[in-house]
Amino acid sequence: MAKREFRRTVAEKQKGLRLDLYMFRSGMGLSRSQVENLIRSGLVTVNGKVVTKPGYKVKAGDEIFAEYELPEPFELLPETREDLPIIYEDEDIIVLNKPPGVVVHPARGNTSGTIVNALLGRLEELPETGDRTRPGVVHRLDKDTSGLLVVAKSQRGVRSLARQISTKEARRIYTAVVWGRPPIREGMVEAPVGRHPIDRKRMAVTPFHSKPAITAFRVKEEFGRVASLMELELLTGRTHQIRVHMEHYGHPVVGDPVYSGRETRKIFRVVPPEEREKVAACLEIMGRQALHAARLIITHPAKNYRMEFQAPLPDDMERLLEYLRLSYQKSSEAATS
Structure with a gap:
């Protein structure tokens, strides 16, 4: 340095x-x-x-x-990746279904194996965004969050997409499984998000050095009092926003290793203790946060029409839902027999 x-x-x-x-x-x-x-x-x-x-x-x-x-500058190296999960591509944008475990852009200590490295291998160059480590990147997904990511291929794309995200014209809708049963089926979490005052690697709901953050949510399915399937939409775009807001709301994302999704002391505040076996099974299935960017709605930077993209749930979340549905069905049958 x-x-x-x-x-x-x-x-x-x-x-x-x-x-x-x-x-x-x-x-x-x-x-x-x-x-x-x-x-x-x-x-x-x-x-x-x-x-x-x-x-x-x-x-x-x-x-x-x-x-x-x-930081000493590092070179952005193009890489060949045959399995780059492209959903849509034209001269201005490229939309991908990012797998869990893949980082979006290089950073100090993690300069290879990212989406940007793979795109540079495919396209040779990406437009500048003001940060040389993030060419074409106008929004991000956490490493272990799966789902839809749009990357700009032109300066026109950068300008348009950045504006759409800033003005909320672009819509980013997620699917998550959270612990417990939220008290209302539809609503908003509105709480400022900033760096955790002690652990600077984490974010937190805090009034200090924070920014306004709003997440809209809707409960789509309940699995007894163990977990709920939710649809969540970012109305602002803070780092780790959904994960922080769900922890703050008292219903952490299942499997989240940073925001209480694997911390049994907090899980059993909203899940009955007699459901320990189901909790352990869920954590065994989900080695990461059960969070997926499922829908993306944008206006095309050049053609000016609305575009909607959808990405199916990854295998681990499908297995989790299959387990919960089967367990809940068996519980219901046992209660009525």
Whole structure:
């Protein structure tokens, strides 16, 4: 890691810009999200005083200072992957059904085996997005979340898709299995999401250094009091949003290793203790979070018509639902016999 110093005086023509945008545009070598994290971490001063709000509006004459480390650049290597699960492709976009366990884009310590590496092997180049490690990437899925991912193949695609996601014109709808039986069948979880105050690798519902986050949900099927099949739609797009919101709501995603989906102490707050055998069976089936990006609705960047894509559930979630349906059917039959 190379140590860097950032020292600038805000010019008259730049006054009124957000602090994170001003610093990003000044060529620090960091992505805007990295600049934002730098500010929130208290590593940026304005006129000698620490400022932790990325939205601070800079004034002419402000003295901005920061010390930070710049990761050594790594090369984005194209890779050949014959089983790239492409659902749709044209000159502007490519839509994939991402398998669980695959990372979307390279990062420090994980520079190969990603969707971006495979796409570079197929297409040779992808359009810039402002972050050299994420060419063409306008939204992401967690490594162990499966389902639909749209990647831009042109600058027109980048601009259009980024705008659609920002304005909520694009719709991203997920299928999940959660523990327990939610008290209402349809509603919204509206709670701000930010970095966990202690464990910085996790996200959390917190009022500190967070952003508004809204998830709409609908219960589609209940399996006694053990688990529920849900449809969830992102109305905002925060990191780990659905997983964090379901934990906060008290019904973690089944199998989630980070957000209480494998923590029996929290599972049995919403699942009766006599269902221990079913809980253990569910955890044996799901080695990851039972979360799948099932539907994606966008407007085509060039042709301007709406497009809807659907991806079937992966095998592990199908097996989980098969087990739950069979178990619930047997329980119902036993109760009525």
